[in-house]
Amino acid sequence: MSLDVFLRHRFPDFSADVSFSAPAPGVTALFGPSGCGKSTVLSAVSGLLRADEVRVVLDGIVLSDLPPERRRIGVVFQEGRLFPHLSVRDNLRYGLRRAPPGPIDPDETVELLGIGHLLKRYPATLSGGERQRVAIGRALLSQPRLLVMDEPLAALDAARKAEILPYLARLRDSLRTPVLYVSHAMEEVARLADTLVLMEAGRVIGCGPVGEIAARADLPLALGNDAGAIIPAEIAAHDDARALTVLRATGGAAGASSEGARFLVPRIGLPPGSRLRIRIPASDVVLALERPARISANNVIPGTVRAVREAPGGRLALVEIAVGDSLLLSQLTPDSVAQLEIEAGKPVLALFKSIAVQVL
Amino acid sequence: MFALTHEEWQAVRLSLAVAANAVAIGLPAAIVTSLLLRWRSMPGRTILNIIVHLPLVLPPVVVGWMLLVVFGIRGHVGQFLHEWFGIRLVFTAAGAALACAVMTFPLMVRAIRLSLEAVDAGLEEAAGTLGAGAVDRFFTVTLPLMTPGVISGAIMGYAASLGEFGAVITFASNVPGQTQTLPLAIFAALQTPGGEAAAARLALISIVLAVAGLLAGEWFSRWSGKRLKS
Incomplete structure (x- = not known):
């Protein structure tokens, strides 16, 4: 239909x-x-x-x-x-x-x-x-x-x-x-x-x-201040001890996927299984090649670079990262891209704070 | 001074009836004409607009003469009406009403158009998306929203018809009890030696009726303005 x-x-x-x-x-x-x-x-x-x-x-x-x-x-x-x-x-x-x-x-x-x-x-x-x-x-x-x-x-x-x-x-x-x-x-x-x-x-x-x-790096949306990934997710569990909620990405049209990426966000007052959407601003996503030892960012998510694009003007680079069925977008400087030798197909870790995640 | 003679009462009653008939004839035509004029790309729109406004600028006696030419016993329409329906307009109250309707037509059209222009075409579009066809849209959206204009057009037309002189006397003549409306009776009284008092009485009635008409119009436009404000 x-x-x-x-x-x-x-x-x-x-x-x-x-x-x-x-x-x-x-x-x-x-x-x-x-x-x-x-x-x-x-x-x-x-x-x-x-x-x-x-x-x-x-x-x-x-x-x-x-x-x-x-x-x-x-x-x-x-x-x-x-x-x-x-x-x-x-x-x-x-x-x-x-x-x-x-x-x-x-x-x-x-x-x-x-x-x-x-x-x-x-x-x-x-x-x-x-x-x-x-x-x-x-x-x-x-x-x-x-x-x-x-x-x-x-x-x-x-x-x-x-x-x-x-x-x-x-x-x-x-x-x-x-x-x-x-x-x-x-x-x-x-x-x-x-x-x-x-x-x-x-x-x-x-x-x-x-x-x-x-999350597409080649579209003008990615250049804006409000650029970011939008991911449908459901509440997998609550971690009351840490006052956090675990979300599982439910993928695109394919529906719930057991492989769905997991994200940590501040505690949400909804029962497990509830469906919602999250937005992860591209400017809040940090890329790393090795797992940092002690870091305040709750989300350290392994993924694969799908595409890298330098924005016109050369002040900004956009990186698409595939995480399970979902896509993340990161805005970096072209210098960071060069330093980490980021290119399509490279495994990376996407880092972002749980409070950077917007629950919609 | 206020004891009116039988003829004077007759003139007042006749005036009120003629004006009512004039509105009954003119208003539906004025609504249709206003809708046509709203249609910007209508062929001949300018010509129609000029024809509608002619009675406002022509000498009334010319309008009366034109009515005689068309609706007189030897006029094409007049002959047809007379032979087929036995209707005679010249020298009758119906003729006086027709003359008033034609003379006040531009006033009615202008009042209706004013309120029609304030009708948001977007509301008619919205009605369309809700499943209303053209006729349905007209009766459920356009007409209710233009009603203030229709009513104020009717009030204007009625008040102006009470005072119509030139076209009435030319087309319908000045027959007491048949076509002698208030202004014609005043004219007749002034022509009669010693008729000044009668003329003054009738003039006073004219003024009262005119003021009442204007007040009614003013009151109504305020009331409807409050009601339909969106």
Whole structure:
């Protein structure tokens, strides 16, 4: 089952030539700087933009052959676009009443989004975060084949974002509807995406499982301050004596693997078996050729260098390290690469502190 | 001074009825025209826009004459209506209503367009993604959101119809009880020796009705502004 998108469109001052395929269900994030064409892709997919050439196929159904109102693509717009003349309840019902019966239960959705107490209110009286949650609910209740979200958090401040992200994460885990998510915030992508489609200037420059793409040394993501590996993991055990938790990487699409790398992080208050994601910033990963004797970094992980790349300008080198099924990324100086003679295929140890690991 | 004669009462009642009919005729057409004018790439949009605004700038008597040419007994439309439906517009209250509708049409269109322009096309798009087709979108999103304009257009059209003179007297003539609305009755009273008191009474009623209309419009736009703010 997959979502395949092909789009070619020429604006007077910009052209988009986009093609990608992502597994469905799952959250596919279109990620890239402002103006790279992410929103163009969403508009074409949902049918609001009449693209020169567009083909959207979801599980064998050619959605792009249908008019927008028959595609059944639920859209969450950046600004919410709630109907101001309808109550929250009637906004939520708008799509529901026009949809065939589907798997999404209205009461459950309202509860999941925490909007039950807002049903009688009108959009004008809602806060930004509440409005966006209602917009998400309205799109979901239309029983969409595909849920499309256009930077749903971009118009919100940091506090409101933090308020909605957990709802989105819950949706991802409980929903069987595929999601296409546009964002230029790495935090959202790291937390939500299963598949990452990296865009630049109207083109796709990388597409694959989020752990794979985020750690690729040859993509511009690796150069940023927020570069780092994103690894799905589960809690293997708690080490209460040391106040640490042992995580086991669950690999990419392959699912749990007994070979999965183990990471130590500060104690997490969740039972063993819980699934979560971690992010290991590339600037926090130190490489060593021998195991250091006494060192404060809790994580000393053997791996194999998969690729080395020097960034343009020569001030930074990027090293991909394969650890079991997972990938780590390390930002080093070109001098360190030369001193350690790091090259593809070389066994190395990746060192990082447990507190450097971000649990998402 | 406020004891109105039978004829004066008749003029007031007729005015109110003619204005109501004028709005009933003009408003649906004004809604359709506003929707057409909203469509930027419509062929002939500029010409339609000019035609809509003509009654605002033409001498009313010219509009009355044009109505006679088209809807008069020998006019193409007038002849057709008369022969097939037995409807005669010239010298009738229905004709007076038609003249008022045409004269106040630009006012209604302008009021409706003002509120239609404030309707966010993004909301109609959103309705589309939720499964609503074009007609469904119009009735459930566009129309409710443009309602303030439709109602204020109706109030404006009604108030302005009460005062319409030139086109009415040209097309429908000045028949007491048939087409003699308030302004025509005032005109007739002034033409009559000793009719100044009657004219003053009727003028006062005109002023009261006009002020009431404007107040109603003002109150409504405040109320709807509060309600639909998003």
